[in-house]
Amino acid sequence: MSTDAGRSLETEGLTKSFGGVRAVDGASVSFHHGKVNALIGPNGSGKTTFFNCVTGMIRPDSGTASYRGRDITRKPPHWIARAGIGRSFQLCRIFPRMTVLENMLVSVRPRTLLARIVSARQRADMERARELLTRVGIDHLENTEARDLSYGQQKLLELAGVLMAGPETIMLDEPAGGVNPALIERIGSLVRSLNAEGKTFLIVEHNMDMVMSLSDHVVVFDRGRPIAEGTPDEVRADPRVLEAYLGI
Amino acid sequence: MRSDSELVTGHGPRGGRTAVRAARLVGLLALIALVIAFPSMAPDSFILSVGVVIMSYAVLATSWNFVGGFTGYVSLGHASYSGLGGYATALLILRADVNPWVAMILAGLIVAAIAVPVGIASLRVRGASFVIVSIALVLILLLVFQSWGTFTGGSNGLRIPRPFSDDVLRPEQHERFFYLHAALLAVALLCWWAINRSRFGIGLKAIREDEDKAQSLGVPTFAYKLVVFVISAFFTALAGGLYALWFGFLDPIFQFSILVGAYMVLMSLLGGIRSLFGPLLGAVIVGYAMEFFKAQYGDTQAHLIAMGALLGVVVLFMPDGIIPALTNLVNRLRPQAASIRELSAAELAEQRREAEAADDTKEEVHR
């Protein structure tokens, strides 16, 4: 696991404070490539801030982050996205006044000037978009404006949009938040099948059933830093985790 | 679920879409015919000159809409670029003896080059600073062009020789400039349309909808914003240059006026910033109303009040503009579109999101 091939996202002493409150406090974490990793912790333990620091949405005060051995600290979000990390947002963010298909086409990454000025509706892109929409099960809505979708459908669209960008690692911020059990099941099975195809996952989640059934590796956060990690069973048995959650 | 998908991709709507496309083509041809015929329909030279003014507003508003419509960033200071375009054209002709038309194009390029550092300063951070810089730039340019009299003519203004020879009479002048403005408008519209359908355009629209999200999907937001901003400045400068050649006189007070920039915003917003023809429609309505009031009541402070009130009403009650409002109306009249089920789904999503937001903030507080 020490070779670059096995390395995924790693941080070293990552710190971010907001007006005197240390949301992330010297967090050193490493996640496993090719696995489903979960990041859990009580409310306010800094998981989302950690997420945002790593993906470049927030600039950390100090510390470093690297991905597959490559430094990604303080790089802009689009750079990190191009390095192969895709992410979803906690409250599900889509482009409300664009159609479902256009939402998908945003993720296409033209490299040359010519590729940028051609029509966005290239046959190959459209086909790939439809494939992914079919996979998450909202292909029948491709011409609907995204704001007219139900919340669950928006979550699926967001996931499909992230996949469209072709990342090898996918960070999901509370994929089960605010959706019904049937949809949680659907998202869970999508994660499983995508992982089987080689995608690495990093999931921040409150739903313990989902975390325990999906993950290979669990990191527990409390007060802005990891306090325990291991397999779901190991973490469940760890007294420090109980303490953090129950405040004993 | 199946029946839904058939509704969207089945044969019926496709027939409908061809009909819509045909209607659009007919509308476009009618518009072109109207523009071509206007000079011969205009009863007198004054009406024709009003036509030139409105056409100039249409080019300005459409140029503004490159940055406003695609990215959602509102510039109140686009008069900077039209003014600079006018002055650069004039100064190239007067001080360097350049051919007027070449001068106009050169002026566009110079202004585009000036827009690069301005864009870098104002687009790196989100939101407010862009507007602030846009206003500041107009004020600073007014100051400079008024004070630097030896080069710019200062407060006395600058007279520009006519590009056509003197034996071309006034109505003929107006007609030529009307067509020249129409041609520039056509180029600007074509460029907007091309961007709108391109991958670049999809990225820009994503920035307008949610900049963070766009960036997280790999869109280089800053570079995209900067490029479209420079394109916008370029077209605005061309419009300023062309207008200067027609009008023949430049006064810094009118060139670098916040009001001119505000007209561009009002026109675009009123017509609809997300529509290709929105700014044109807005320019026709606002431009006609302005000329009408000026002719009727002369230049009073009342036009400030009227414009302020109209802008306020548009911002508060119809920020999407006329064209989307009409489209919605048409869609509502068609039976199958916008079903109740979809609406309730959207509302449900909104409720859920609010509940989520409350949860989210709880997390922040407990920290």
Next chain:
Amino acid sequence: MSGPLLLQSLVLGVLLGGLYALLAAGLTLYFGVMRVVMIAHSAFLILAAYLAWFFTRETGLDPLLSLVFTVPLFFGAGVLMQRLLISRLRPATLTMMSVLLTFSIALVIEGTLGFAFSGTHRRIRLPYSGAHFELFGASIAVVKLIGFGLAGFSLVALYLLLKKTRFGQALRATMQHKDAAQLVGINTDRVAGYGFGLGLATAAIGGTALSLDSTIYPSLHWHWIGPLMAVIVVGGLGSVPGAAIAAMALGLGQSLLQIPLGTTWAQTFFYVALFATLMLRPQGFFGGRLAQRF
């Protein structure tokens, strides 16, 4: 450069900076509570100056007495403006649309002033208008000093209000983290309304101070809004002391540059500072971090 001249410029710079600081504090309040860039701030400033002038013309009393009416009036107008207009805007487009909305309010005010009082330049004649005293060779006009005293007194009062009272605490909490403030039981809508009211009250006081020693006309507000915008950007959008420090620094800078450059070119100092700040340190120089992601 002679000593007295330098001293004169320094004193004038400080006196001017005081007024800028008060007005910039108002702008910071709006931005803090609602993320609104209030373009109409300087239009209200000129409106208050006109009201002071009108008050003096009609009653013959000292313009300072007009504050008794204008301050409550402006406070009420600010609350109403926030509750009836600004709060109607969609959060997603609030920053841009609020600029347009407040811009349209500025136009209406300018137009109304022109309509009511014409475009003629106006000036209050006071018994003490010409009075001034000497300080180490620098001459200081009494009216300027009164204006500065008014601004300084209001700033201190505002500072104490923010730091020492429960309301001030609620206001600061709302500025820093609105959602969190809501959850600890602060009615942020009401606080935001009062924040707007306070902001407009600074314009009322500033306008009265301005009317003492300036010639006023309806379109004068454009000369104020640019420098004020520069001040809040340099100060870092969102910190009242930051805005005040930046205002002082820029006011002084302008005043000193007037000696070698003359009044017109010295005005460009604000804009140069604005561009330089955005290029070098877009988050501002004095403790503001709110501008970064909004």
